[in-house]
Amino acid sequence: QLETTLGGGIVGLVFDTRGRPLTLPEEENVRNETIMKWWKALDLYPSEQLQLR
Secondary structure: OOOOOOOOEOOEOOOOOOOOOOOOOOOHHHHHHHHHHHHHHHOOOOHHHHHOO
C-alpha cells in the first residue's frame, strides 16, 4: 500500500501501467520524434504548437 501526494502539471498525470520499463531511444532526434508522437496521440497540446517543433 502506498500513500502519497502528487502534483500534476498542465496536462495532469499520465501513468504507464504496462508492467515493463519505459525505454526511450538514445539518439536525440529519434527520442524527440518518439515523445512528439506520444504527445500527439494523447492530444496534450494544440496541434499548431506541435508543428513548430
